[in-house]
Amino acid sequence: MIDLGTLIHDALERNASDIHLTVGEPPVFRLDGELTNFGEVPLTEADTTAAFANRLVVLLFNQSIPPEKQDKSLLDRLCKEADSIVTLALHALQDLMERNFVFALPEDSKAFLESFVNRSNVLSGFIKERCILSPEARVFNTDLFAAFVDYCAQNGLEALSLSQFHDLLSGIPGVYAKRIRIGKENRQGHVGISLKKSESHGTLEQQPRTPAWLRGESSTEGGPHIISKREEDDAQQEKA
DSSP states (O other), X not given: OOOHHXXXXXXXXXXOSEEEOOBTSOOEEEETXXXXXXXXXXXXXXXXXXXXXXXXXXXXXXXXXXXXXXXXXHHHHHHHTHHHHHHHHHHHHHHHXXXXXXXXXXXXXXXXXXXXXXXXXXXXXXXXXXXXXEEEEEEEHHHHHHXXXXXXXXXXXXXXXXXXXXXXXXXXXXXXXXXXXXXXXXXXXXXXXXXXXXXXXXXXXXXXXXXXXTTTOOTTTTSOOXXXXXXXXXXXXXXX
């Protein structure tokens, strides 16, 4: 299991904006917009799911102070109040010991951790069951997201939004968004990931489950028109 303290410490030291965690891959930092591996040890399920989240204490700061308004003398002022700060810290430590070292989390922090666990689990499960990770792999965004929504529906899971889905995909090493061409179609997609072959329908890329209206196509364009039983009956009645 990874050392959480070391991971966060190194992320802060390198001024990382994000930490991406994926089962089977080492931790990834986002440094100046670029994804960089942290070490070579792949993560396990325990590192990325509920067991990991239970080791986190998250405090959300919803406001930031722009550099021009920051108090440059704050450190000196805090040093002058060191005695009072230590006294408050000792009282807080005593309270924490009485709670058996259980931290009291604000509601927004609880919601964040729950969301983190749910999103990590649903994406890793989808990739393991439906996807192939390979440098040569590629897939259209609409087909990939449609397969993800279908996976969630079949497993009784709440699907992420499209933006959340793409954001988590960006944390997978070797997977990135790009306009791609498959066959005669040229659309927005992802490189480094594709959908597994379906035994009955070919690949999902070839037979996308995405509705025609979502792909911006007519329902009859690009293939034969399948006549339903009802259409056939109506046609026979007209002839009669």
